[in-house]
Structure formats: structure tokens, C-alpha cells
Amino acid sequence: MSSYLGDDLNLNTLPSDAIRNIIKVGVESFDNMSLISRRWHNISAFHLTNRHHLPVIDSFKWIDSVADSKSCVDLRFPHKLTDYFGIDRAPAKFDCYRNSGFTDAYLHLNNRDDTRMLPYLERVFARCSRIGRIEICANHIMPRAEEFRMALGGATVGEVTVIGYSQFADYSVTCIRHLFTIPSLSRLVICCKNKDIWDSKDVLKNFIEEATMSVPKLEFVIPHYKLPTERVEDVRGLWKTRMEEINEENRLEVTVRAEEQRYDYDDDPYVMRPPQPTTVRMIVKRRQM
Structure with a gap:
């Protein structure tokens, strides 16, 4: 031969x-x-x-660090793609950990690195076909929502969670609106900073109307650490009443429920803790006509 x-x-x-x-x-x-x-x-x-030829990023997070006031970026992708995504060319050094064939790359940002992050992320996202889920703090997405959406380019995204959303006002809604145009977004979760975020019913109504036209599932959540157990039913009732006012024309399917927050030790037979609802979640979908 x-x-x-x-x-x-x-x-x-x-x-x-x-x-x-x-x-x-x-x-x-x-x-x-x-x-x-x-x-x-x-x-x-x-x-x-051709986006269909490119690999998938499992998850991307841009959240506040628990240890200090810095922000933290976390990328998760198959381990063999560490060089492909240019982790060593980031604005600051990533700490990388292997976990079941995946790499979790963590990066703590100071203010100077923060301003250089979006151009780097744009290069990373340009090399993927899809991002499974995005989790981002409201204080990071609000000032740069349009730039972040542009950095995503044509990458599709499964779900987006916005953490620490504090108020439905014209400015914040305008920022979040940029997320509606993400290709193939199937779920948008607004993790509320407090229970009293609905100061303006009209702004909220317009937001929900527009969001459910673009995203199949819209969710609002108050996390367990923001809500005392004894207030869960009060908040659930408040949200249900407000949505009945907004959904007068019955064009939306609305579910408001209390959920138990599970912990790592929940399955330990030696730990006796009665189940208690500590989270309120509201799911909104547009009715199929």
C-alpha cells in the first residue's frame, strides 16, 4: 500500500x-x-x-465569592478541552480541578480583571456550540447585560439563573430583557433578593408577558436562606394573589409552591430532621392556545 x-x-x-x-x-x-x-x-x-461542530460547556457561573468581596467565575467543561478553551490565557489565573472527566475552572476577579473578563469570555463562548446553564449575580449582569449577551454570540443556552434580583423597575427589566434573545433558552430563573420585589404591578405584568413570549418557562424563587420557615405560607399566598391580579385574562399557567431545601446530610439515617418548606417557587408558562 x-x-x-x-x-x-x-x-x-x-x-x-x-x-x-x-x-x-x-x-x-x-x-x-x-x-x-x-x-x-x-x-x-x-x-x-459551524456551531454544530463545536463542543459544549456544561455550565458557566459569575457569582460573588463567599470568602471575600471579589467576584468568582466558574467554567465547567470536559477535561480534554482545557487548552482548547484557552484557560491559560484568561485575565487572571484559573484554579482547575478535575471531577469525573470534567474540569471545574475557578477564577477570582479583582476590579481590574473584572473589566477584562467579557472580551475573554467572548473568545471562549465563540468556541462552544452550547452552554448547559448559566448562573450569574444580578449585580454583574445589570451593568453589562447587553455586552454579556453580545459575548454569548450564537451559542445556545439551556437555562439562565439570575441571583439577587431585588426590584422590578424599568432599568432592571431593560437589562434582563437582553437575556430573552438567547437562542434556545428554555428556562429563566429569577432568584429574588427579598419577598417584596413587586413594587410596580404594571412593570411586573409587562415583564412576565414579554418573558413568557420568548422563554417557555419563567421561574421566581426566594432561596431558603432569605426566608424564615414560618413565613413560607405567607409569601406563597402573597405571590399567588399578585399573580391572580396580573393573570386576569388567564393567558398564563401559574404554579406557586413551597419546597423543602435539601442538604447533603438529609439521607443520613442518624440525622432526624422533619421536612420543612423553606423555599417558595413560582413557575409561569404561557398557555398553549
Whole structure:
């Protein structure tokens, strides 16, 4: 076989289809393969233009650090893609941990790094087809919602959770509205900072109307650490009443329920703790007409 092919068989003489298959299977070595020759570089560059060919980021978080006042970025993706996503080219050094075939990359940001984060994330997101879920604090998304949406580009997203949402006002609604245009977004969760976030019924009504036109499932949550157990039913009743006022035309399916917050030791037979609802969750969907 070697005599038939002669001495000209090398990586650069492979058929284009073969090169494309190699790039698709070994995307973690994408940058090295693009250096083989100009032909490989051109085929590699074209490969990146088709989102369906690109790998998936399991999750992305941009939240406040518990330990200090800095913000924290967390990316989770298959371990073999660490170099592909350019973790070593971030504005600051990531701390990476392997977990069941995945890499969890953590990065604590100071104010200077924070301003350089979005351009870096734009380059990372451009190399993925989809992000399973995004979790981001309201104080990070509000000032830069439009820029963050642009950084996502054409990547599809399964669900987005906004943490620490404090008030439905014109400014905050305008910011969150940028998230409605994320391709294939199936679930938007607003994690409320307190129970009294609905100062303006009209603003809330318009927000829910617009959100449910774009996102199949809209959820509002008060987390367990914000709500005393004895107040759960009061808040559930308050939210239910407010939604009855908003949903006068019955165009929405609304479920308001109290949930038990589970902990790691819940399955320990030696820990006796009666179940108590500590979280209120409201799920809003548009009725299928």
C-alpha cells in the first residue's frame, strides 16, 4: 500500500473530508492542527464557523465569592478541552480541578480583571456550540447585560439563573430583557433578593408577558436562606394573589409552591430532621392556545 501511495502521503495531502473528520474528533488539539499548513488552517477556521461542530460547556457561573468581596467565575467543561478553551490565557489565573472527566475552572476577579473578563469570555463562548446553564449575580449582569449577551454570540443556552434580583423597575427589566434573545433558552430563573420585589404591578405584568413570549418557562424563587420557615405560607399566598391580579385574562399557567431545601446530610439515617418548606417557587408558562 505504501508503494502505491508513494512518498507524498503526509498530513497536508489528506483529503479535505478526512481533515474535517480529524478536526471534529480531536477538537481539543484544534490550535495545533491549524498550524500544520495553510490548508489545515483554512479548514480549521471554517470548522469554527459551524456551531454544530463545536463542543459544549456544561455550565458557566459569575457569582460573588463567599470568602471575600471579589467576584468568582466558574467554567465547567470536559477535561480534554482545557487548552482548547484557552484557560491559560484568561485575565487572571484559573484554579482547575478535575471531577469525573470534567474540569471545574475557578477564577477570582479583582476590579481590574473584572473589566477584562467579557472580551475573554467572548473568545471562549465563540468556541462552544452550547452552554448547559448559566448562573450569574444580578449585580454583574445589570451593568453589562447587553455586552454579556453580545459575548454569548450564537451559542445556545439551556437555562439562565439570575441571583439577587431585588426590584422590578424599568432599568432592571431593560437589562434582563437582553437575556430573552438567547437562542434556545428554555428556562429563566429569577432568584429574588427579598419577598417584596413587586413594587410596580404594571412593570411586573409587562415583564412576565414579554418573558413568557420568548422563554417557555419563567421561574421566581426566594432561596431558603432569605426566608424564615414560618413565613413560607405567607409569601406563597402573597405571590399567588399578585399573580391572580396580573393573570386576569388567564393567558398564563401559574404554579406557586413551597419546597423543602435539601442538604447533603438529609439521607443520613442518624440525622432526624422533619421536612420543612423553606423555599417558595413560582413557575409561569404561557398557555398553549
